[in-house]
Amino acid sequence: MIHPIPPGTRDVLPDEMRELRAISEALRSTFEQHGYGEVWTPTLEYEEVLRTGDESAAGSSYRLFDEGGALLALRSDMTIPIARLIASRYADTRPPIRLCYVAHAYRAVVRGSGQPREFLQAGIELVGAPPPDGDVEVVAVALAALEQAGLRRYRLGIGDGSLYRALLESFEVPAAERLPLLEALARRDLVGLEVRLQRLGLAPDAERLLARLATLRGGPEVLDQVDGPLSGAVENLRRCYELLAERGLADRVIIDLGLVRDLGYYTGAVFEVYDPAVGFALGGGGRYDDLLGRFGRSLPACGIAFDLQRVHVAQTEEERLG
């Protein structure tokens, strides 16, 4: 007799669970060693409160009415609940504030897409630390956590979530055209991106820069290939890279100017964690300097989260490849 479970959810049996526990303990203990205190927030929050953090995130969340008729939603990440928590429970705490979590998040997905609806995340939020030092600390802790979890091939891509948007604005690309371009970029759909760019009728230099930016990945030399309207973002990435190199982490870091995270709240550096053993990102994050202000305590902030399931697959693949 088969009793189905919803698509995008999983049963985890003891052999796998033991390995997931080991990974989550490795990440969590690394976070705590670096001064990040673990917190828990309710799985169910008022939908309106989550929407305060990000209008678009609320759209993909599971929603339900409680017994009193209030609209609740299952959290779709931990960053927005922690922003709420900081404004409510850390209103008078002197920054920086360092928090971490290991918790499930839930997202409504297109049926048949194979996307998970429930995923276990482990992550950190560093609140009240401006760039570049805040960005560098988050990256360094993330790399230490992956090392502690026993991964060996991991790399962290660093880009800037505001960079492409700033360029589109400076080239006066109509507002309605920007979102499809950013979505193509987030999907790494370079062909789609070029087709859309060609339609815009921009000056040849502008079109070339927008197309090329999406492919610029590598060491600090890629930063020499862009300037002009990007100088602020480029300067921050250069400083981050230098500071990470001073910590001996340069070989783990890839500068990736085409990196765009899909969440709406990133305002500066964005991160994505890769492992050549697998074809998907193990996690990501970035700087979100506007989010806490929406909850009433304006502070710069930066964070990163790992998908534990994916970290586990990468670990297994690394072992298989030897």
Add this chain to the structure above:
Amino acid sequence: MIHPIPPGTRDVLPDEMRELRAISEALRSTFEQHGYGEVWTPTLEYEEVLRTGDESAAGSSYRLFDEGGALLALRSDMTIPIARLIASRYADTRPPIRLCYVAHAYRAVVRGSGQPREFLQAGIELVGAPPPDGDVEVVAVALAALEQAGLRRYRLGIGDGSLYRALLESFEVPAAERLPLLEALARRDLVGLEVRLQRLGLAPDAERLLARLATLRGGPEVLDQVDGPLSGAVENLRRCYELLAERGLADRVIIDLGLVRDLGYYTGAVFEVYDPAVGFALGGGGRYDDLLGRFGRSLPACGIAFDLQRVHVAQTEEERLG
């Protein structure tokens, strides 16, 4: 700026979280040392599947429609999902099967009742072990886990979930009257119970036995005060007590013939964990020999779960009392 969270949910800050983690690790590692493998099941399941396990449990769960129109529910305990898991994923595994979990469960509650909607449970399920040995193993592991968590004053009440029901049946109490009586008993509402019993017009001996049973708590001597239609249940409790005494656990165990757990699926021994430092149960469980059959793999089973929040409060109170 205050951003409310739903009543019955909580934010947990690092100081408390560290202590909760220590407790959950103590319980989990004790479970694993005794051969219980940790599992995870989805927070969201098909409502119909959960309803297969217990019609009444489904009524108090949070329900929502997914993007395809299917009715989902947030699990209200882990016992039913694990029964589903055993039937689906352990269909050919030779019993006994020993599983454990640390997971949140969710229950819709009456607004203003102060009841939690989200609670963190750590528990075990022992599948394929008949009474009394299965009951005794579950109790012994539970007591070892509490010891490991650093509690000192804990006691475990053991009764029989079928006993009062069997008595009501044998005295031919009308079916419609039985549920209110059992509910009064579950609430430990002895006055309400007596009032209801008096209304039934039973023979004086029957009425006296039903009223007295609700108050019979203590050592094995309480078992001498009942027999007749109860001899099967009484005999099992006597054997459980003897076997626990052989393991040196007698001083932790209280026989409690008025103990009735509110979940519908208990068929034999039921447990409740107390600590004199606090006025509420820290957890409970029992034998549910019919549940797995509803999912297609008929096996006797027994389990227990702790409410981690409550264990933490008890631990704190014990320390305060010294």
